[in-house]
Amino acid sequence: MDFEPQFKSNIETLIKSYGTWFEKNLNVKQKIITLNEIWNLKKATHCNFNHCHGLSIQLTRISIISQTIEYLSIDNSDNVRNLTQLIYYTPKLQRLNWNLKYSSGNEPLLISMPSIISLEFCCCITNDRLKTILQHMPNLCYLKLNLINIYLNGYEWENLFSQSNLGIIYTLPYAFNHIFYLNQYSSKSTCPNEHYYWSYDNVNIFEYINGNNMFINDFINFPIHLNYIRELDIALPINNYFWSIISSWNQLISLNIIINGDDDNIYFQLQQLFDQTPCLYSLKFSNWNDLNMILFQKLKSKSIRRLHFTELRASYRQFFNRNECSALINSILGKQCEVLIVSVNNQTLAIDIAENMIKLRSLIIKCQTNKPSRLNFPSRNNIFVQWK
Known part of the structure; x- marks a missing residue:
């Protein structure tokens, strides 16, 4: 050129x-x-x-x-x-x-x-x-x-810029805790009302990382309030600070749960969530192998109608066995479930679910058995099952 x-x-x-x-x-x-x-x-x-x-x-x-x-x-x-x-x-x-x-x-x-x-x-x-x-x-x-x-908290930002000529630093959200003047640096919110400054009305989807994560440990410096959360991804157990973040639970319709550990307190916290979410419709477990099905049977919610069980970890079992299917069928949430997504060991368990969860109107099910079934289904082939 x-x-x-x-x-x-x-x-x-x-x-x-x-x-x-x-x-x-x-x-x-x-x-x-x-x-x-x-x-x-x-x-x-x-x-x-x-x-x-x-x-x-x-x-x-x-x-x-x-x-x-x-x-x-x-x-x-x-x-x-x-x-x-x-x-x-x-x-x-x-x-x-x-x-x-x-x-x-x-x-x-x-x-x-x-x-x-x-x-x-x-x-x-x-x-x-x-x-x-x-x-x-x-x-x-x-x-x-x-x-x-x-991720840097406010003190790390201060250390990062301590030798520079930068005079004004903007961060969202502001990370310092009770600091209004620091050496030659000063800070001030541009919002006339501090309450509105920390209120995030346009956030509809929120993911709360595990409480042991550094981000969450520093998150307590941010007194944010979420008023219109519709979808929530959360790892249990949670710390006490979590409850102060969401100001209103009335809009929550979808909840995705990751369970860390086998502490009974996890199910107590989960029931707390259910009690505060009158419009919660969809409940998903992303690591159902860690789910205690005995304690799951006791969970109750007036609004949950959709259940989704999945296992994102490839090294873990991907399919419900007979005992787990039985616990699901006999659970309070299972009896009122209208939409179910689940993987099971065989087609017999699929039929059991379809016949016994009487309020189901939509069933998305995956069977571990891929070979043609020898069972005599009342339908014309072994892919579609007809039940009363």
């Missing part, structure tokens, strides 16, 4: 759509040549690489120092090594928009990046690696982070 002569003399900003053209029309060697031509432009100040898959390899092959590029946007990068290469050959770079997909632990040390004053960073890296990157940007004034699989 040749930028001479007219285009090169007039260029100040490279077109954003250039990245797509770059990806579709050039082979690897041409891309490397083109990148070096871009870095050799005398008036190019802005450069955007969008949708350039495989760009990481070519970026490490830049060999010309640009004295003009001040803004750079890369939406698809593989590792930190690219940044080190870019900074060395782009010493005037001030503003960087960088989407980092992956970062390995054995990448080289970064060089200092004193020219960068603004960073928009989407990344999936460790906390220590993020801290290292920011420490190499001593003059950073503006920072926007989109962290993937990274």
Whole structure:
């Protein structure tokens, strides 16, 4: 590709759509040549690489120092090594928009990046690696982070930025606990009513991670209130703080349960949930092998009409045996069930369920026996079963 002569003399900003053209029309060697031509432009100040898959390899092959590029946007990068290469050959770079997909632990040390004053960073890296990157940007004034699989509480944020020039930090939700002034940093909610600030009225689906998880342990710093939850995924047992999160249970219609352990208190908590959810219709167990069927038989709810039993762990049994089917049929929830999704050992158990759970109107069932049955079904074949 040749930028001479007219285009090169007039260029100040490279077109954003250039990245797509770059990806579709050039082979690897041409891309490397083109990148070096871009870095050799005398008036190019802005450069955007969008949708350039495989760009990481070519970026490490830049060999010309640009004295003009001040803004750079890369939406698809593989590792930190690219940044080190870019900074060395782009010493005037001030503003960087960088989407980092992956970062390995054995990448080289970064060089200092004193020219960068603004960073928009989407990344999936460790906390220590993020801290290292920011420490190499001593003059950073503006920072926007989109962290993937990274959680930092307020004190960790403070430590992360303690050596930077950042003056204002926004986080959602705000993570500090009873801190209004900290060294040279101050904090304030922009909402005139603090109660409304912590109220999330548009959240309809909520997943509450196991209480032993670090996220939940720090979650107590967030006095949030959820008023319109319709679907809830929860791991039992739960801690006491959970009950303060959801302000109203009247909208909950679907509950997905993961059971951790065999403590009887789990079923007490589950019954507590049922007692507070007058509109709960669907109940799902995602690891039914840990379900105590004797205690399950005692659970009761006025509203539950749909039961779903599944086992997400491949190494565990996937099918109900005779005793488990009998417990389901004779349970309080089983007797009022209208929609059932379950896997059973054989077709005989499927017939037992269909004939004895008299309120069923929909049955989705999987049998472990895949061979044609020798039973004499009253229907025309062994796939469809007719019952009174």
